[in-house]
Amino acid sequence: MATALINAEHTTALARAVRxxxxxxxxxxxxxxxxxxxxxxxxxxxxxxVTILGASGCGKSTLLNL
Incomplete structure (x- = not known):
């Protein structure tokens, strides 16, 4: 059972383009x-x-620059 959980978590990690x-x-x-x-x-x-929306100065560009 533990092996199945580790494999499922590993598969999920590979399915991300950005984190x-x-x-x-x-x-x-x-x-x-x-x-x-x-x-x-x-x-x-x-x-x-994905779209990041918000008012001017709320941190959108700061987040993307990080």
């Missing part, structure tokens, strides 16, 4: 550190179409 796992980012500022991303996780499968 972002627990990403956080902050920038220094005059009033201290400004957190722009906090614990972001995302999996994208091969052939999957």
């Amino acid at each position: 972002i796992d627990h990403v956080s980012k902050s920038f220094p500022g005059p009033a201290g550190s400004q957190s722009v991303l906090d614990d972001i996780s995302l999996d994208v499968a091969p052939g999957e179409f």
Whole structure:
């Protein structure tokens, strides 16, 4: 049974085109550190179409640049 679980997890890992796992980012500022991303996780499968939407300055480009 344990072998089947390991194989299933390994297969799932191979089925990802992109994985972002627990990403956080902050920038220094005059009033201290400004957190722009906090614990972001995302999996994208091969052939999957994903759009990241949000207001100007919310961290979309920062996430993709990381």
